[in-house]
Amino acid sequence: MENKTIYILAIESSCDDTSAAVLQNKKVLSNIVASQKIHQEYGGVVPELASRAHQQNIVPVVHQALMRANIDKKLLSAIAFTRGPGLLGSLLVGTSFAKSLALGLHIPLIEVNHMQAHILAHFIEGQDYRYPSFPFLALTLSGGHTQIVMVKNYFDMEILGETLDDAVGETFDKAAKILGLPYPGGPLIDTYAQQGNPKAFPFPKPKVDGLNFSFSGLKTSILYFVQKEAKANPDFVLENRNDICASIQHTIVNILMDKIKEAVRRTGVTQIAIGGGVSANSGIRNALKAAERKYGWHTYLPKLEYCTDNAAMIGITGYFKFLENRLTDQKISAQARYKL
Structure with missing residues (x-):
């Protein structure tokens, strides 16, 4: 069936981005993302506001995806959608829309795990590397997840x-909030870090057994450090912002790299792929490329547009499921917690 032309309409609505994409087999014809700015004034995503914004955005976003792909909806082979994990109210909007459209067009429905899609985004055509070959290790990094996965x-x-506690993306955003940076603060820490000294302020690395992570202690140490220094000098953060951000990012990247090195040692697998919103972070990408040169690994860094939440990754997962006839029915429901 791989030789047949398959058109997948994909819908992603797990958090605060409404996205729709059209794929022709592994090729992305369109990938539209509508971001929600309203959460910035609250310093984080407000679930009720997110689901309302999805309701407003989903029809124009899907319409635009079809228009940009330049195909009629009657040509669609199937509709893929994010079932979970994510915010339940947000997921319900995408799930309900996908079910209704599939029913109206009399075409199959495909449910997709959001975290699995972040990993399979590497198989979208047109990236500057050959696809990873199995088995490979995936490091999934987002606001809600930090995982090492054997694929x-x-x-x-x-x-x-x-x-075991907080995800890496949430840690970046919380650290940014402590420094007085607006939401979402993770990308801002990355920007300032590139101009600072990563060894200016040492932060402790948690001792966690095995391949698990913990970031709650790091967040607490950043908070106490900033409070202590700001008490002695109210302008401390402003005067040292680049160095503080560089030191925080350096610590987080080291935590991640220590674990991925251990995973390579334990499994013998030297192909490493990253995915999720935080995989756009320049420190992590640079560290992986350096490790590739030093240890002879093969590393796969997705295009930035496929790092953050997007429907193209849902579409590629839907494509592979369609090939294997892994379809779902109209009884399917959204699932806020959905294991990989």
Whole structure:
């Protein structure tokens, strides 16, 4: 069936981005993302506001995806959508829309795990590397997840380690909030870090057994450090912002790299792929490329547009599921917690 032309309309609505994409087999014809600015004034995503914004955005976003792909909806082979994990109210909007449209067009429905899609985004055509070959290790980094996954094939994935408390993206955003930076603060820390000294302020690295992560202690140490220094000098953060950001990012990247090195040592697998919103971070990308040169690994860094939440990654997962006839029915429901 791989030789047949398959058109997948994909819908992603797990958090605060409404996205729709059209794929022709592995090729992305369109990938539209509508971001919600309203959460900035609250310093984080407000679930009720997110689901309302999805309701406003989903029809124009899907319409634009079809227009940009220049195909009629009657040509669609199937509709893929994010079932979970994510915010339930947000997921309900995408799930309900996908079910209704599939019913109206009399075409199959495909449910997709959001975290699995972040990993399979590497198989979208047109990236500057050949696809990873199985097995490979995936480091998934987002606002809600930090995982090391053994990927044996498209649908056989095993979590080797994950965070015991906070996710890496949430840690970046909380650190930014402590420094008085607006939401979302993770990308701002990355920007300032590139101009600072990563060894200016040492922060402790948590001792966690195995391949699991913990970031709650790091967040607490950043808070106490800033409070202590600001008490002695109210302008401390402003005067040292680049160095503080560089030191925070350096610590987080080291935590991640220590664990991925351990995963390579334990499994013998030297192909490493990253995914999720935080995989856009320049410090992590640079560290992986340096490790590739030093240890002879093969590393796969997705295009930035496929790092953050987007429907193209839902579409590529839907494509592989369609090939194997892994379809769902109209009884399917959204799932806020959805294991990989």
